[in-house]
Amino acid sequence: MNHFPEAWGRPRDDIYGSYNPQFLPNSHAQQSGHPTTHTQSPIVTGTSVIAVKYKDGVVIAADNLASYGSLARFTDVHRLKPFNKKAVVGFGGDVSDMQYLDRLLNSLDVKENYSHGHDDAESDKALMSAKNLHTYLSKVMYKRRSDFNPLWNALLVCGLSEDGTPFLASVDLLGTTFSAPTLATGFGAHLAQPILRRVVPDEAASKALDKEAAVAAVKECMKVLFYRDARSMNEYSIAVVDKSGVDLKQKEKLEGQSWAFAEQIKGYGTQTV
Amino acid sequence: MTSIGTGYDLSNSVFSPDGRNFQVEYAVKAVENGGTAIGIRCKDGVVLALEKLVGSKLLKKDANKRIATVDRNMGVVHSGLLPDGRHFVSRARDEAASWRSTYKAPIPVSSLANRMGAYVQAYTLYSSVRPFGITAIIGGWDAETEVDVDGAVGSGPKSGSGGKTEGAKQGGPYLYMIEPSGLYWGYYGAATGKGRQAAKAELEKLKLNPKDGDCISLEEGVKEAARIIYVAHEDSKDKDFELEMTWISAVNGPTKGRHEEVPKELREEAERLAKIALEGEDEEEEGKMEE
Numbered sequence: 001m002n003h004f005p006e007a008w009g010r011p012r013d014d015i016y017g018s019y020n021p022q023f024l025p026n027s028h029a030q031q032s033g034h035p036t037t038h039t040q041s042p043i044v045t046g047t048s049v050i051a052v053k054y055k056d057g058v059v060i061a062a063d064n065l066a067s068y069g070s071l072a073r074f075t076d077v078h079r080l081k082p083f084n085k086k087a088v089v090g091f092g093g094d095v096s097d098m099q100y101l102d103r104l105l106n107s108l109d110v111k112e113n114y115s116h117g118h119d120d121a122e123s124d125k126a127l128m129s130a131k132n133l134h135t136y137l138s139k140v141m142y143k144r145r146s147d148f149n150p151l152w153n154a155l156l157v158c159g160l161s162e163d164g165t166p167f168l169a170s171v172d173l174l175g176t177t178f179s180a181p182t183l184a185t186g187f188g189a190h191l192a193q194p195i196l197r198r199v200v201p202d203e204a205a206s207k208a209l210d211k212e213a214a215v216a217a218v219k220e221c222m223k224v225l226f227y228r229d230a231r232s233m234n235e236y237s238i239a240v241v242d243k244s245g246v247d248l249k250q251k252e253k254l255e256g257q258s259w260a261f262a263e264q265i266k267g268y269g270t271q272t273v
Numbered sequence: 274m275t276s277i278g279t280g281y282d283l284s285n286s287v288f289s290p291d292g293r294n295f296q297v298e299y300a301v302k303a304v305e306n307g308g309t310a311i312g313i314r315c316k317d318g319v320v321l322a323l324e325k326l327v328g329s330k331l332l333k334k335d336a337n338k339r340i341a342t343v344d345r346n347m348g349v350v351h352s353g354l355l356p357d358g359r360h361f362v363s364r365a366r367d368e369a370a371s372w373r374s375t376y377k378a379p380i381p382v383s384s385l386a387n388r389m390g391a392y393v394q395a396y397t398l399y400s401s402v403r404p405f406g407i408t409a410i411i412g413g414w415d416a417e418t419e420v421d422v423d424g425a426v427g428s429g430p431k432s433g434s435g436g437k438t439e440g441a442k443q444g445g446p447y448l449y450m451i452e453p454s455g456l457y458w459g460y461y462g463a464a465t466g467k468g469r470q471a472a473k474a475e476l477e478k479l480k481l482n483p484k485d486g487d488c489i490s491l492e493e494g495v496k497e498a499a500r501i502i503y504v505a506h507e508d509s510k511d512k513d514f515e516l517e518m519t520w521i522s523a524v525n526g527p528t529k530g531r532h533e534e535v536p537k538e539l540r541e542e543a544e545r546l547a548k549i550a551l552e553g554e555d556e557e558e559e560g561k562m563e564e
Contacts, residue, residue: 066426066427074426074427075427076427076428077426077427078426078427079426095426098426099424099425099426100424102423102424103373103374103377103423103424106373106423106424107370107373110344110345110369110370110373113342113345113531114341114342114366115338
């Protein structure tokens with residue numbers, strides 16, 4: 001078997017002859033003899049990010065695990081990045097692409113502050129809102145997918161929009177944007193989203209939801225994800241963004257786990273049946 | 274001026290027989306006409322202050338800020354030709370950004386001063402350019418706390434080599450002044466522009482050397498800075514001016530290690546005290562006259 005993934009799916013040399021690099025731009029033909037390729041799959045990855053809008057703000061959570069394939073490789077990776085007082089970004093997918101985006105956002109924040117006075121209500125109005133940030137990130141992601149060189153992430157951007165109302169939206173590696181009162185990326189889109197939707201079926205329900213209920217719903221979902229998602233862990237970060245700013249906790253542990261259900265289901269633990 | 278007519282002042286990068294570059298000296302003259310700018314390095318931060326001369330009544334008050342932020346933890350105030358200062362700041366921001374992209378950490382103030390010094394000096398070497406018509410004061414705070422590498426995830430290994438000296442002091446307040454020749458020094462207190470002589474005389478009276486003990490605090494520095502700008506303005510009293518002040522404190526101080534404008538209340542209080550101090554001086558002088 002050919003163990004080089006770049007060869008998979010290509011026409012067989014013994015039937016079609018070897019690849020003819022003649023048609024490539026000179027720079028490529030001389031260097032590799034192959035067309036340029038970009039990321040085909042992520043390497044070190046983070047799993048789901050989940051978030052809920054409530055009446056005064058947004059709650060967002062993601063666990064602290066970075067997996068290398070199925071190996072739980074890094075257990076202290078913080079995937080929620082506060083941008084400013086008004087916005088937090090949650091990253092799923094490739095961790096190195098997350099680091100790239102984090103640096104990009106850092107340089108954006110430095111530039112934002114050039115013309116920004118100091119810490120008061122008046123200057124806060126001029127801060128980039130979560131909505132602005134989502135627009136920016138969606139353009140970055142779409143540009144990269146259009147270059148056939150995507151950033152392999154699924155992002156949730158949450159916080160406050162310019163008028164101070166809660167904001168939550170997603171953007172993925174294709175540059176697709178989506179907004180809803182509850183959102184989840186990755187495995188969470190299948191497992192957590194239905195649970196969250198039961199609590200918050202629509203915008204009206206989100207406007208009636210208080211902070212405690214929102215945090216409880218998110219914590220419950222993190223627990224279910226840990227039960228079912230094999231790329232997850234029991235330590236997670238959770239952030240609440242509202243008018244008072246960002247309250248980020250990065251060392252939360254899952255509480256009140258009960259694995260009793262596992263006994264009746266195939267595939268858990270050391271069952272032989 | 275003795276240089277006029279000798280022909281040695283017509284081109285940049287040309288020495289006169291007695292070893293002077295007249296174009297650079299003329300650039301210094303341009304600085305001497307600018308509003309006074311000062312910087313004070315205090316125990317727990319740096320203050321930058323500027324006597325912003327208001328050229329027209331049609332300009333909006335408190336708009337058109339002149340003290341610029343570079344990265345997050347540094348400020349630049351300059352005196353002289355404004356557009357030259359703008360370009361200087363733009364370059365400083367680029368240097369800070371390029372340092373970050375290389376080292377994934379903020380640029381230390383000393384390194385920024387070094388790079389900007391080299392940049393300004395390059396403009397004394399070629400006949401195709403003229404020297405910068407500004408003297409710039411760079412103030413900043415290098416984080417004294419452990420700073421994560423930009424984009425870092427996780428905390429890394431708990432054991433193993435770190436290459437760090439236990440208990441070594443790092444970071445703190447820094448202040449540099451760069452002249453049109455590219456010359457720069459680190460200062461306890463720096464002043465440039467029209468009122469620099471008066472300002473320097475006042476700065477020398479302050480306790481700024483940390484080795485002598487009881488170095489002034491950042492809040493005292495803010496009040497002194499305001500007073501010094503008012504003192505320096507005495508000689509050009511007929512002109513209107515606005516006081517612009519920014520500060521940078523330690524990470525646990527009022528600005529959390531960032532370069533920010535001094536809050537309005539504190540600035541107004543400092544200005545009030547400055548005016549009282551000036552009136553007091555005038556009365557003393559009058560008293561002496563009477564004797």
